[in-house]
Structures are given as structure tokens and as C-alpha cells.
Amino acid sequence: MIAETPKNKPRFRLHPVALLNSDRLRRSLVETYERKGNFKYFIGVVLLILSIASLFYTNDLVDKLEEREEREVRLYGEGLRYIVNSPDDENFTVIMGVIQDAVTFYQIPVIYVDENNFPIHRNINFPKNASLRDKERIIEAQLVKMKSEHIPVPVQIGEGKTGYIYYSNSFLLTQLRYYPFVQLTVMLLIGYLAYLAFSAARKAEQNRVWVGLAKETAHQLGTPLSSLMAWVEYFRSDPNIDSSIADEIEKDVVRLEMITTRFSNIGSVPTLKQESVSTIVTSFITYLQKRVSSKVHFFIHDQLSEGQTALLNKNLFEWVVENICKNAVDAMSGIGEIHVTLQAPPNSKQILIDIQDTGKGMTKANANKIFNPGFSTKKRGWGLGLTLAKRIIEDYHGGKLFVKSSEVGKGTTFRILIPAKIAEEVIPED
Ligand SMILES: Nc1ncnc2c1ncn2[C@@H]1O[C@H](COP(=O)(O)OP(=O)(O)OP(=O)(O)O)[C@@H](O)[C@H]1O
Ligand SMILES: [Mg+2]
Known part of the structure; x- marks a missing residue:
């Protein structure tokens, strides 16, 4: 290190940070951290409230839609009952159109079963090249599923006999039921990704502050240290001053140099x-x-x-x-x-x-x-x-x-x- 002579000793400049009241600085550090923590919880609570509200709202919609679909199935049942109980020569074209529209519009899968007829179905999807046997098997499987989902709608077909309409929820209703969970997962995922991006950016900024502060401190300490070394040499050269004093001061200067090296190391990528x-x-x-x-x-x-x-x-x-x-x-x-x-x-x-x-x-x-x-x-x-x-x-x-x-x-x-x-x-x- 090049020592400066005490005569041209430069004026000691204190870094502005050192002039700050340490208590105030410390408190502001603590507050920054606490604020950061609170903000994280606040965002978390808002996300949770939004998700719960969305869940309740969608559930309410699902319930209403389910009621409506049940009404449509009953209407379809009424139509069937009318047709079955009417004289053979009546023209059913219009009434058939109306009742089929009821379930077709909402794409509600329905299967009507009675003792005499082959099941009548609507909105059941079959594979393209399905044989008659395949279709029968699919209808049987659908019936089992429908029986577990809804109470069937009875249709009085005369002579004390009853047919039944089995049905499932429409595709739209099924989608809507799962929608809030999908939405919640997406929201949580977006929230998590945003948090990661946010904290990476904050960490990078903190790093820049640390590094800058450390480098500046090392730089500021360098000047008075050179000057102190020069004073040590000056004391040594004076025969009237006890040389042990110079030795003691030198030890402290060496220690200060070590501290400066630490700051300069933390301020750059250390080897x-x-x-x-x-x-x-x-x-x-x-x-x-x-x-x-x-x-x-x-x-x-x-x-x-x-x-x-x-x-x-x-x-x-x-x-x-x-x-x-x-x-x-x-x-x-x-x-x-x-x-x-x-x-x-x-x-x-x-x-x-x-x-x-x-x-x-x-x-x-x-x-x-x-x-x-x-x-x-x-x-x-x-x-x-x-x-x-x-x-x-x-x-x-x-x-x-x-x-x-x-x-x-x-x-x-x-x-x-x-x-x-x-x-x-x-x-x-x-
Ligand atoms: N060995 C320990 N036993 C008990 N408490 C400890 C111990 N080490 C650290 N602490 C607690 O952790 C706190 C933070 O320590 P840290 O070294 O970061 O700061 P500090 O010693 O208070 O101040 P400085 O910045 O001067 O080191 C301390 O104030 C003390 O309460
Ligand atoms: Mg400590």
C-alpha cells in the first residue's frame, strides 16, 4: 500500500450512511422486512377470498342449472307420456319436435326405459363405427351410471304401467362443476410464479445494494488507512517516541486493513x-x-x-x-x-x-x-x-x-x- 505523508493528508470524508442514526437505520431495516412479510400475507388472503367467493358463486350457478335440467327432463317425460297414451293416428311431428328440443338444447343425455320397448335414448355419444351390440353395451353402462346420479323421472304409460327416464348432467354442467377447482389451481399457480419472479427481482436488487455499500465502504476506508500507515512510519522515525507505540498502532492498522479487505471481498465475486x-x-x-x-x-x-x-x-x-x-x-x-x-x-x-x-x-x-x-x-x-x-x-x-x-x-x-x-x-x- 502506498502511504501518504501526514502533511498532504487528505480530509477524511465520512460516507453518508455512517452519519445516519444507527437506531433509525436498523428500525427501517426491520420495518422493511416486516412490511414485506405483511404484503405477502395480504396477497395470500385476497387470493383465498377471491377463490372462495368464486367457488360459492359457481356452486350456486351449478345448482340452478341442475334444477333447470331436471325440469327439461320432466318436460321430455310429459311429452313421451302424451305420445304413448294418444291414439295411433294422431300427428306427433310438432310435439315430438318440442319435447326433443327440451333435452337437445342442453345436450342432456337421457334414456327412456319401459317393459315393452327397446330403450329410447338421446344425446348419448357412440363411437363412429359402433355396431348395434356395442351400442347396447354402451347404453347399459350409461344406465348404471345414470341410476347412481339422479332419481329417474317416472312416465305413466297407461294400464297402471310406468316407464322411467334416466339422465345425466349435461356436459356443460359437468364442466361448470369442475371449473372453480381448475380456476383455483390456475390462480395458485400464477400467484406462485408471480411470487417467485417478484422475490428473484427483489433479491437481485438487495444484492446490488449490499455489493455497492460494501465496495464504497472499502473504498472510503482505504484513504484514512494509507494516511495512518504514514503516521506509523513517522512515529518510528522519531527517536523521541517509544517504538512500542508505533508497533501497537500498526497492529490496529493491520486489523483495519483486514476489515477493509473483507468489505472489498464481499463487494466483488470473492475468489x-x-x-x-x-x-x-x-x-x-x-x-x-x-x-x-x-x-x-x-x-x-x-x-x-x-x-x-x-x-x-x-x-x-x-x-x-x-x-x-x-x-x-x-x-x-x-x-x-x-x-x-x-x-x-x-x-x-x-x-x-x-x-x-x-x-x-x-x-x-x-x-x-x-x-x-x-x-x-x-x-x-x-x-x-x-x-x-x-x-x-x-x-x-x-x-x-x-x-x-x-x-x-x-x-x-x-x-x-x-x-x-x-x-x-x-x-x-x-
Ligand atoms: N449465540 C447466541 N446466543 C443468543 N442469542 C444470539 C446468539 N447469536 C445471535 N443471537 C441473537 O441474534 C441477534 C442477531 O445477531 P446479529 O449478529 O445478526 O446482530 P447483533 O449481534 O445484534 O448486531 P451486529 O450487527 O453488531 O452483529 C442478536 O441480537 C441476538 O439476539
Ligand atoms: Mg453480532
Whole structure:
């Protein structure tokens, strides 16, 4: 890094976001998330109400149409009765036309049966080349079906004898009965697709904001850091200033540089390298142990075999471990134990990292919200640590981060899953 001399030290410009009241910003983050959730439920309820209303309305139409079809069948029955009971020489052309129209108009399938005659049918569909025997079989099958659907309409044919008209619902009525279910399915499908498209667009927008903010922060930090480095060199060159002061300041500057690198990594597509998970976690926990209260004890249970690697961005991965461990320290008010267990279950292509604390734990309701940006139960918390951690693990490393278990008053365990990468074998040359 090129250090600037303190004399031409540029003026420190603060990013506008840093000037915002943190509480207000956090609240607005939380509100955005809650609003989004409420809107989703609102749309869901509206869809449900519309579907139920449509179901009731169509059912009402179906009932009315069914009544009308029954009336038409009775009219057809009346016509038949008239014809059967009239003298043979009467002209039935007109009356036949009228009564057949009754069922033909609505395409109601009907079969009239009495003791003497071959069944008379209307609106029964037969295959094109059906033989007489085929037709008889179809009519028999239709009769069985019709008997189960409607009470037949009786037709008095004289001498105390009765014929019966069996009938089915018209095709239109059958369609209408199933229509609301088809409509509901289509509506739900459209709703679901719209939701997917909407949330993909929102996620892409959120990503742009994150990336932009991170890049800008890294950029803004770069300038004062160069300047601080120059001050360190200046103190070192002055024999009147204790050199240990310069050493201490340098440590802090190095730490600030690490933070800047993290921001710059999250602001661009980070490069992943094949790394030993044990080495990274162990050395970072050793580093952390020195920086937290001496009453917090770290224990590492490393069950990984040698050479167990994963594709990692060291900087960002350490940030995740740091966020989770710092939360753990906060949760136990400075006294307690943090157990970090590393394992790779047999036949699993993943490496598991469990970070377990003996802190105050959390309720189920809170556990569901901790990954939402802005959710914090701390006085000075931003509620961003876990959001970033999840994003780093899931979006950049293709892994998973979740609360494995938590019990109020006992502690919490976070689990990180990272795809394992088998160490590439080195083939010895002959
Ligand atoms: N180990 C833990 N035990 C109990 N509660 C936890 C633990 N880790 C996280 N939490 C809860 O999750 C909340 C969100 O954590 P997160 O790290 O995202 O934000 P934060 O620590 O409040 O603020 P910051 O942005 O500074 O990290 C915390 O405020 C806390 O209530
Ligand atoms: Mg935190």
C-alpha cells in the first residue's frame, strides 16, 4: 500500500450512511422486512377470498342449472307420456319436435326405459363405427351410471304401467362443476410464479445494494488507512517516541486493513481457494481467544482427517467465525465456554462446523428472526452480523448456516455446512 505523508493528508470524508442514526437505520431495516412479510400475507388472503367467493358463486350457478335440467327432463317425460297414451293416428311431428328440443338444447343425455320397448335414448355419444351390440353395451353402462346420479323421472304409460327416464348432467354442467377447482389451481399457480419472479427481482436488487455499500465502504476506508500507515512510519522515525507505540498502532492498522479487505471481498465475486479447514479455524480461534475476556474459554474438537479441505475465501470465512463467536461471547456476558467442533461425517460430501456456547440461548420466535437484517436484541447491535455470515456461507461458499439448537438459559449451537473438496492427489512423476 502506498502511504501518504501526514502533511498532504487528505480530509477524511465520512460516507453518508455512517452519519445516519444507527437506531433509525436498523428500525427501517426491520420495518422493511416486516412490511414485506405483511404484503405477502395480504396477497395470500385476497387470493383465498377471491377463490372462495368464486367457488360459492359457481356452486350456486351449478345448482340452478341442475334444477333447470331436471325440469327439461320432466318436460321430455310429459311429452313421451302424451305420445304413448294418444291414439295411433294422431300427428306427433310438432310435439315430438318440442319435447326433443327440451333435452337437445342442453345436450342432456337421457334414456327412456319401459317393459315393452327397446330403450329410447338421446344425446348419448357412440363411437363412429359402433355396431348395434356395442351400442347396447354402451347404453347399459350409461344406465348404471345414470341410476347412481339422479332419481329417474317416472312416465305413466297407461294400464297402471310406468316407464322411467334416466339422465345425466349435461356436459356443460359437468364442466361448470369442475371449473372453480381448475380456476383455483390456475390462480395458485400464477400467484406462485408471480411470487417467485417478484422475490428473484427483489433479491437481485438487495444484492446490488449490499455489493455497492460494501465496495464504497472499502473504498472510503482505504484513504484514512494509507494516511495512518504514514503516521506509523513517522512515529518510528522519531527517536523521541517509544517504538512500542508505533508497533501497537500498526497492529490496529493491520486489523483495519483486514476489515477493509473483507468489505472489498464481499463487494466483488470473492475468489475461493482450496484451504485446510482445521488450519484456518484453529489459527483464527487462537487469534480470537487473545482478544476476548480471559473468562471465556475456547475448546476446539477437531475430528477432521488430515488434508480435509474446502474451497474457501479465508478472509470472509474468518469473518463468519468471528461474527458467530462474538455473538456467543455477548450471549454469556463475558463468562463461559465456546466449543468448536469440526467433523466430516462418513459418506457425506460436507464439512460440519458446530459452534456451541454456554450463553443465555434464545426463544424459538427470536431464532426465526436472527438472520433478518436489522434484527437485534442488543442495545448497540446493528443486527447485521448473522445476515452477512449467512450470505457469505450460502451465496459465496455454497454452504448452509443455521441454528442447530438453542435453549433459553443453557446455550446455542450454530452449524456451518461447507462442501468438502477432496485434496487433489499429486501424481508422482516417474
Ligand atoms: N449465540 C447466541 N446466543 C443468543 N442469542 C444470539 C446468539 N447469536 C445471535 N443471537 C441473537 O441474534 C441477534 C442477531 O445477531 P446479529 O449478529 O445478526 O446482530 P447483533 O449481534 O445484534 O448486531 P451486529 O450487527 O453488531 O452483529 C442478536 O441480537 C441476538 O439476539
Ligand atoms: Mg453480532
